[in-house]
Amino acid sequence: MPIEDLPSLSETVKSHGLGANKKLGQHFLLDMNLTDKIARLADPLPGHNVAEIGPGPGGLTRALLLRGANKLVAIEMDERFIPALAEIGDQSGGRLEIAQGDALRYDIASNLSAPLKIVANLPYNVGTKMLINWITASPIFWTQLVLMFQLEVAQRVVAQPGESHYGRLAVLCQSVASCRLAFEIPARAFTPPPKVDSAVVVLDPLDIPFGDLKTLGRVTQSAFGQRRKMLRRSLKALAEQSNIELDGWLESCAVDPRARPETLPVSAFQALATALNPTR
Numbered sequence: 688m689p690i691e692d693l694p695s696l697s698e699t700v701k702s703h704g705l706g707a708n709k710k711l712g713q714h715f716l717l718d719m720n721l722t723d724k725i726a727r728l729a730d731p732l733p734g735h736n737v738a739e740i741g742p743g744p745g746g747l748t749r750a751l752l753l754r755g756a757n758k759l760v761a762i763e764m765d766e767r768f769i770p771a772l773a774e775i776g777d778q779s780g781g782r783l784e785i786a787q788g789d790a791l792r793y794d795i796a797s798n799l800s801a802p803l804k805i806v807a808n809l810p811y812n813v814g815t816k817m818l819i820n821w822i823t824a825s826p827i828f829w830t831q832l833v834l835m836f837q838l839e840v841a842q843r844v845v846a847q848p849g850e851s852h853y854g855r856l857a858v859l860c861q862s863v864a865s866c867r868l869a870f871e872i873p874a875r876a877f878t879p880p881p882k883v884d885s886a887v888v889v890l891d892p893l894d895i896p897f898g899d900l901k902t903l904g905r906v907t908q909s910a911f912g913q914r915r916k917m918l919r920r921s922l923k924a925l926a927e928q929s930n931i932e933l934d935g936w937l938e939s940c941a942v943d944p945r946a947r948p949e950t951l952p953v954s955a956f957q958a959l960a961t962a963l964n965p966t967r
Contacts, residue, residue: 690753690778695719696746700878703771705744707879711765712810714877716746721876726750728869728889729806729833733757736799740790740807740817743768745775747808752779759783760799762790791817796828803828808835811881815840815856822863822890823900832864832890841868841886853949854914855907861953862897864890903960910948910956918951919944922959929963936962 694702696717707713716722725747729737733755742748742761745768751759752775759782761772769787776783786793791813795805809817814836821829836844839852845866846853860866869887874880897903905925913921919933926933937944940958942951 699744699771712812714881722746722750726754729804735802735804738795738805741810744771762786762793802830804831805829806833811837827892835885835887838884838886841888844888848952855911858907858953858956864892866890897957902964906960914948917945
C-alpha cells in the first residue's frame with residue numbers, strides 16, 4: 688500500500704484510540720494540505736536527511752516522505768504513537784526510522800548525516816529550548832530548520848529592532864541564520880485547538896555565522912533582562928564582572944549608553960560580545 692493510500696489521519700487517530708496529551712503539549716494537525724504546505728518549505732528533500740520531532744500520528748511524517756526525504760528519523764516520546772508510525776514505516780521503503788525517546792536527549796547530528804534538515808511541529812512546552820540547542824550547536828550541523836511554534840515564539844524569532852517581540856531570541860537566531868515567518872496557522876486547525884495561534888518559521892544558516900554565541904548570550908541576557916532600563920544600567924553588572932570599564936566598552940562599539948536594548952540592531956550586540964571577549 689503506498690503512503691498516499693494509508694487511512695486518513697482522523698481514521699488513524701480513531702483506530703488507534705489516540706488522544707492528545709496536554710502535559711506533553713500535544714495538538715494534532717490533521718489537515719494534510721497544511722502538513723504538505725509545511726513540508727514544501729523544506730524543498731528540496733530528495734538527497735536530504737530529515738529529523739522530525741514529535742510526529743504524533745504522522746501527518747507531517749507522511750508529507751515529508753511523499754516529498755522525497757532520503758531518510759527520515761521521527762523522534763517520538765509518547766509510545767502510544769509508535770504503532771501508527773510503524774504503519775507509515777512499513778510503506779516507506781526503509782526511509783523512515785522511528786526513535787522513541789526524549790528529543791532533548793537525542794543526538795541528531797550523530798544519528799543523521801549531512802545534508803540534514805529539521806522539520807517539526809514542536810511541542811509548545813519545549814520548543815524554544817530545542818531551538819536554542821540547535822542554533823548554539825558548534826559546528827552548525829543542519830542545513831535548514833522548518834519549525835512550527837506558538838505564534839508569539841515565532842514572532843520573537845523573526846522580530847526586528849524596535850518591534851515589541853524583539854529580544855534575546857531574535858538576536859541569537861539572527862546571528863546564525865536568516866529567519867523568516869512563512870505563514871500562520873489558526874488554533875482551530877488543530878485537534879484539540881490550543882489557546883493560541885501558531886506559525887511556521889524557516890531558518891537558513893548564514894554563510895558566516897557569529898562565532899561566539901556564549902558571550903553573545905551573556906550580553907543579551909543582561910541587556911534584555913532589564914529591557915526597560917538604559918544600557919548603562921542593564922550592562923553595568925556584566926561590565927563589572929568582566930573587569931572592564933562600562934563607558935569605554937559601549938563607546939568602542941558605538942553604542943549609546945542611554946539606548947534601550949530593543950532599539951539596538953543585531954550587529955551592535957555582536958560588537959559588544961566581541962569587545963567583551965576579544966580573544967575568542
